[in-house]
Amino acid sequence: MDLLQTKFFDNSLQNWLIAIGVLLGVFLLLALFKQIIKNRLVRLIKESKTELDNFMIPMLKQTRWFTFLGLGIYIGSLVLTLPAEVQLGLNKGIRILLTMQVGFWGMGLISYYVNRGVASKVEEDHGEEATTLDALGIIGNIVIWVILSLVILDNLNVEISSLVASLGIGGIAVALAVQNILADLFGCLTIALDKPFAIGDFVVVDDFEGDIEDIGLKSTRIRSLSGEELIFSNSDLLNSRIRNYKRLEKRRISFSIGIRYDTEVEKLKKIPGIVEEIISPLENVQFDRAHFKSMGDYSLNFSIVYYVLDPTYVSYLDLQQTINLEIVQRFEKESIEFAYPTQTLIMEK
DSSP states (O other), X not given: OTTTTOEETTEEHHHHXXXXXXXXXXHHHHHXXXXXHHHHHHHXXXXXXXXXXXXXXXXXXXXXXXXXXXXXXXXXXXXXXOOHHHHHHHHHHHHHXXXXXXXXXXXXXXXXXXXXXXXXXXXXXXXXXXXXXXXXXXXXHHHHHHHHHHHHHHHTTOOHHHHHHHHHHHHHHHHHHTXXXXXXXXXXXXXXXXXXXXXXXXXXXXXXXXXXXXXXXXXXXXXXXXXXXXXXXHHHHHTSOXXXXXXXXXXXXXXXXXXOTTSOHHHHHHHHHHHHHHHTTSTTEEEEEXXXXXXXXXXXXXXXXXXXXXXXXXXXXXXXXHHHHHHHHHHHHTTOOBOOOOOOOOOOO
């Protein structure tokens, strides 16, 4: 018993052991409580028909262990007799930890509502609104942490007004040093406001093509047709020539066919009508023209133009395949032969 009454920093060993026990007890109790509540919420959400309780899961995920540890240290310190400056430091520390925890909770809520909004807008084919929501989520996180940083600095007795003034002077030098990063940040803002493309759009950038998958603060990620992820910096992407096929209202298709030179004139006259009869009845197609355009080196060339009213690339390929097969079938029936590269030699005696 005498050992337990031994003094360490003006507190008996018994008090120190009690404080450590309280610290561990609070930490473990809060961690266990978090896990129990999380498991119960998962079951309740599966049974619930409303979405009001769904936001609790991301908030619980954002509840950090250091918050539990800080609360344990603070409650455990109440058992001890500590110097005024130490107790003041603990009070400031717990306020800073709780302020940071509020920031993580805010990030969790913003992330939940932004992800839900983005998913619903993409499903409704409102990619532009999804992109704006994504950008607003990033801006919201920045605003939260800027405000909370000022609160933390105020708790540390930092003169905020003088700090802001000094940051204004030093900000110019920093801006010059990180101008590429700032260009990407402003690029993100430009994409959100001007909306040259949105999440889910199919774009072609120089020799690269794919679907816009994510628009971040510094970079935009594109999932290519072959499966790999392409990453472009926002400033570089905005300085490129971008072809956005998602906003294509109708696709203009032009192709040609070559016919042998020894084809009879009457059969040549039939070809534009045959092509029109094949293309006009097709769904989502607007026939434009079919003409005997030119006489090539080894073929008589017909130019054909039509519009596909469904902008998806697969729809165009399906229609072109149908048209090609029908043309081959009709030409076989009319005994019209396609040309292929040939050369005729005339030998003079």
